[in-house]
Amino acid sequence: MKMMWFHLMPYPALPEDFNTKHHSVWVDIDPKLFDREVMAETYSTYIDQLVYAEDCGFDGICVNEHHNNGYGLMPSPNLIASILASRTSRAAITVLGNSVALYNPPIRVAEEFAMLDLFSRGRLIAGFPVGTPMDTTYSYSANPSQLRPKYYEGIELIMRAWQATEPFSFNGRFNQLRYVNPVPRPWQSPHPPVWIPGGGSVETWDFCAANDFVYGALTYYGYKMVRENVAGYWRSVEAHGKDDNPNRLAVTQFIGVADTDAEAYKLYREPAEYFFNRSLHVYPGFADAPGYVTEASVRARYKSQVRQVVRSKQAKHDLTWDEMVENGYVVIGSPDTVREQLEEAATELRIGHLCTMLQFGNMSDELTRYNTKLFGDKVAPGLRSVFSEYADPWWPSGATA
Amino acid sequence: MSNKRLVYLFGVAGHAELSPALRALESDGWEIVVPTVPGFDGESGFVAPDEYLDWITTFWDALDATGALPCPVVGASLGGMVAAELAALRPEMVTKLALLAPFGICDGDDPGFDLYAVPAPERMAHLFAKGVPDAFANRFADKGDEEAPVARYVSDIASASMLWPFGDRGTAKRLHRITQPRLTMWGELDELIPVSTSARWGSDVRVVPGAGHLLEWDAPDEVTSALRAFLA
Numbered sequence: 001m002k003m004m005w006f007h008l009m010p011y012p013a014l015p016e017d018f019n020t021k022h023h024s025v026w027v028d029i030d031p032k033l034f035d036r037e038v039m040a041e042t043y044s045t046y047i048d049q050l051v052y053a054e055d056c057g058f059d060g061i062c063v064n065e066h067h068n069n070g071y072g073l074m075p076s077p078n079l080i081a082s083i084l085a086s087r088t089s090r091a092a093i094t095v096l097g098n099s100v101a102l103y104n105p106p107i108r109v110a111e112e113f114a115m116l117d118l119f120s121r122g123r124l125i126a127g128f129p130v131g132t133p134m135d136t137t138y139s140y141s142a143n144p145s146q147l148r149p150k151y152y153e154g155i156e157l158i159m160r161a162w163q164a165t166e167p168f169s170f171n172g173r174f175n176q177l178r179y180v181n182p183v184p185r186p187w188q189s190p191h192p193p194v195w196i197p198g199g200g201s202v203e204t205w206d207f208c209a210a211n212d213f214v215y216g217a218l219t220y221y222g223y224k225m226v227r228e229n230v231a232g233y234w235r236s237v238e239a240h241g242k243d244d245n246p247n248r249l250a251v252t253q254f255i256g257v258a259d260t261d262a263e264a265y266k267l268y269r270e271p272a273e274y275f276f277n278r279s280l281h282v283y284p285g286f287a288d289a290p291g292y293v294t295e296a297s298v299r300a301r302y303k304s305q306v307r308q309v310v311r312s313k314q315a316k317h318d319l320t321w322d323e324m325v326e327n328g329y330v331v332i333g334s335p336d337t338v339r340e341q342l343e344e345a346a347t348e349l350r351i352g353h354l355c356t357m358l359q360f361g362n363m364s365d366e367l368t369r370y371n372t373k374l375f376g377d378k379v380a381p382g383l384r385s386v387f388s389e390y391a392d393p394w395w396p397s398g399a400t401a
Numbered sequence: 402m403s404n405k406r407l408v409y410l411f412g413v414a415g416h417a418e419l420s421p422a423l424r425a426l427e428s429d430g431w432e433i434v435v436p437t438v439p440g441f442d443g444e445s446g447f448v449a450p451d452e453y454l455d456w457i458t459t460f461w462d463a464l465d466a467t468g469a470l471p472c473p474v475v476g477a478s479l480g481g482m483v484a485a486e487l488a489a490l491r492p493e494m495v496t497k498l499a500l501l502a503p504f505g506i507c508d509g510d511d512p513g514f515d516l517y518a519v520p521a522p523e524r525m526a527h528l529f530a531k532g533v534p535d536a537f538a539n540r541f542a543d544k545g546d547e548e549a550p551v552a553r554y555v556s557d558i559a560s561a562s563m564l565w566p567f568g569d570r571g572t573a574k575r576l577h578r579i580t581q582p583r584l585t586m587w588g589e590l591d592e593l594i595p596v597s598t599s600a601r602w603g604s605d606v607r608v609v610p611g612a613g614h615l616l617e618w619d620a621p622d623e624v625t626s627a628l629r630a631f632l633a
Contacts, residue, residue, distance in 0.1 A: 144558075290554060290562075299551050
């Protein structure tokens, strides 16, 4: 199993009364909350942490895209990836990813990803999320009904552009381009590996299975919450007649390691509470633009009473630390405790790529590095053997971490 | 089909039933023709048109199918935007044009309340200043507890896709082409399209005190009286 190091880049200084005094961490968050000194220092610190992750032996380092967002400060993940490409030499540069429907034309993604792949000499993993409704339909005012078809057409165009041996014209539903000819083309041939982050829609499972893309079950709520989602994905893989290579899957997990279970419980409480009960203060009205999800998904949602109860608890941001630990939102403990839980999770869900989230909330740089090094030294070695018998054709050719 | 007929183009919440104002016109002998438009009927399998022009042709297909045009057209809210486009681009089809708080022109400095940035169960309350009429509160209830919210979601998809992000599709550029007799009314308490925007439709907008966005429901007597005089 590959160990990835995933950074959300949260703003670490939201006020204590944020939940009561502010409408939402996303879309209409008050820009005055962001101090430029804190921002500049935060970016610098976080980029250093990603580089440090390579030093600690992580196979890949990951960034993602969010807009108008106080817990994800990367509206342009490609800018961060560009810095990482020049400051690292072995780890996979994992951009998870570019929300294709927001780029006009999507050829821009083909171009920038090609540049990143060349900067890093073939270490890019190209991620194409649909993007949350907050990022797409509200922050960028993308029409929710058009988002998914535009996204699919964009990916089709990017994949074709990367592999075309001569310029071509494209007269699509959303894109009309007379001379498609991105220069440069990527380092990796025929193209960088493609990973698709998803939140549980049947359409994304099928899309990944049909196209042999990695499915990224990117959840904030841990492997226990994503079981149903992942099970659905594997059913789709089987239905498409594909093998069950675990490297078809990536899963995110918040993790806090310490010398003892008790120490971990003490150390990681505050950053977890900051993240889950403050950073995720998202106004519910921004989560459900009509047309963002399909009619079928809405019908399924209304039938899932259990999910509604859990969702309502999450939305209220009054989770206790014990609930977070009990529910597996954060896997904490000594190296052995953490390794055992993650091995169990990996085996159960068939995880080939574990996207560890070892910085979360307002976690200090010191604690982040401690967590990262301890995981890298004492947990990762015991997990790498899981599914090691499988080849990973979804791994960038230039990554040697 | 009666010679005393008019076409009614419904608003952002779709067509639940005729408002009291339109029922009054019906009792005057008017035949009220309401086109059936995909999506707004809440039926399963709806795919939103790609662009505004596609939506306009969808509405025109539905209108042409009624066989009612040419005749007076009353358009409310989202339907007002469509009615204005019809009057501008197919003037021979519209003999008189009545607009009730039409979308189509937005003041970027005051775009109005974002109806789709609140949870779905809270949306209806922002369309009316005097409470949500039963017709809208119970819309699609006949489909049952599990399907009714799905139908409402489909209807919301239709209106949202047409209006996203704030219902300005360049109608202002075509206003000069509307030469038919025109009545424009606006609710003083319209949350979705602030009454200040109404001035962009002309200097003779009739503002109805105490009425919200779907003013024909909040102020039926005043809207009925105005429509009766206008259509006479």
